[in-house]
Amino acid sequence: MTSPSRETGIAIVPGTACGPIVVMKEPLSFWGGVDASTGVVIDVHHPAHGTSLAGAVVMMPGSRGSCSGSGVLLELALSGRAPAALIFADPEDTLTLGAIVAAEMFGRRIPVMRLSDDAFGRLASAAEAKIAPDAIVADGGRVHIALSAAGHAELRLSPDDRRLLDGAEGRAAQQAMRIVCAMASQQGAAALVDVTRAHVDGCIYAGPANLVFAEKMEELGARVRIPTTMNAISVDHANWRCQGVAPAFGEPAARLADAYVRMGCRASFTCAPYSLPDPPGFGEAIGWSESNAVIFANSVLGARTAKHPDFLDFCIAVTGRAPLAGAFLDEGRLARRAVRVEVPEGVDGSAWPLIGYLTGLASPDRIPLIKGLAKTRPTQDDLKALCAAFGTTSAASMLHIEGITPEAEGLGGNPEDEVVIDSEALAAGWRKLNDGPARVDLVAIGSPHASLEECRAVAERLDGRPLAENLSLIITAGRDVVAVAEAEGTLARLRNSGVGVIPDLCWCSITRPVFPELAKVVLTNSGKYAHYGPGLSGCTVRLGTLDDCIEAAVTGAAPARLPGWLSAATISGRERPRS
Structure with missing residues (x-):
């Protein structure tokens, strides 16, 4: 036996x-x-x-x-x-x-x-x-x-921590501190750390549970201790009723947002909080949630935050304290894998979501040091797209890019191994995400939220041309960006072409009928939405270049194809036809 x-x-x-x-x-x-x-x-x-x-x-x-x-x-x-x-x-x-x-x-x-x-x-x-x-x-x-x-060293608590834990500042602060301490213990943290600001992701209405949590905390008397911004929510807060959103969804989604605002959060309603005025500084300890925001803050800004789950983010906002673990510590920011990208000449903005997506697949459980991009001079929007796509396929809270991000030289460290992403891998990844019918019903821009520069770029490329019949182009953006776009005339240019610009919600929280009822095939320039979109919407969601998106917007179609920079690379490399 x-x-x-x-x-x-x-x-x-x-x-x-x-x-x-x-x-x-x-x-x-x-x-x-x-x-x-x-x-x-x-x-x-x-x-x-x-x-x-x-x-x-x-x-x-x-x-x-x-x-x-x-x-x-x-x-x-x-x-x-x-x-x-x-x-x-x-x-x-x-x-x-x-x-x-x-x-x-x-x-x-x-x-x-x-x-x-x-x-x-x-x-x-x-x-x-x-x-x-x-x-x-x-x-x-x-x-x-x-x-x-779980056996961990005893968590060292400050006198103020103990006051909160003992209920001296109310039941909500006590409950929040209990949750913070429970997470610190399972992470093996020896202590908590002060954070200067928080960003709450749990304001998205995934279902009644999110609302039950928020209203329970409000009932207990919760108030944030530190400046706290809010992620995109699930409705356009001011306009959902006239957009035809069913009250059964719109009312609890708005109630959820309102509950957090009443508890002291700022009604920023954006999944790109790094684009707000006064972003976090290098080395600043913050308590952020939302995967793309966390990865951007750690990687590009050099701020320090763990990838805090929803609910923990608000508990951190209420206590001003976070577990001293993960990316708060130098050892939690070290690159453990090198990912060398053999990037062709002439790359454009469409390369960045693809590189982020494939890097996440190559480094799903550890921080990577990305090599081979030092001469590419990415914009903030390029890095935003990379970080967002990386966050869909990797659990890591940050990445380093050799010659670009601020800690790559020091904390890029000595990776344990190296993975190569060559032009064939880039082409295969693009074909996977770009595959689908040529006919397009909906063009989706703004996952994460579109910047002012991205709104301007769409307006310039459309140049007043109307959208194709039965096609929708929708941009989601933070309300601060929408306000500036309106003041400078960019919003009017977009709307004159028939573009919908919607604040507050984003593509990962949009629902029908704001998401057009008859849309079946979606084209997006977001690697993040190309990954999540099919499951969230039930549609075919294809990744395209911004030029593909504009072509689809005015013609109604964008055939599956490689972007020019990648097509040239594969033809000149292993895919060159033999004579």
């Missing part, structure tokens, strides 16, 4: 559960990757697309992508559609925080465990598992994994 295995693991959020095992070989973003109402995987680029996670013991290396995954998990927990348990091979924050909030505030416990590689591999071969606080048993008892509590 074969004796049972005796591997060990750590119970991050202890509890009991049982269910069939679902193994995912790739990390997954729950936001844009899992339907919050059913628990089914909707990420069309993920191997588990179509799989139901409801009631399953879900095993995966870790999560990736959006900070809003914690909100999706809470939504699933409150509706009874959550996984029975989550088991990771690597450290993981986003879904873990969702499970902590579900247990702390709502009494809905989703056990979370982290296993060694050997234990993970053994369990992954089983069909179902039974989980207790001290063990996982599977395969008829032949797999037995002992679980221990």
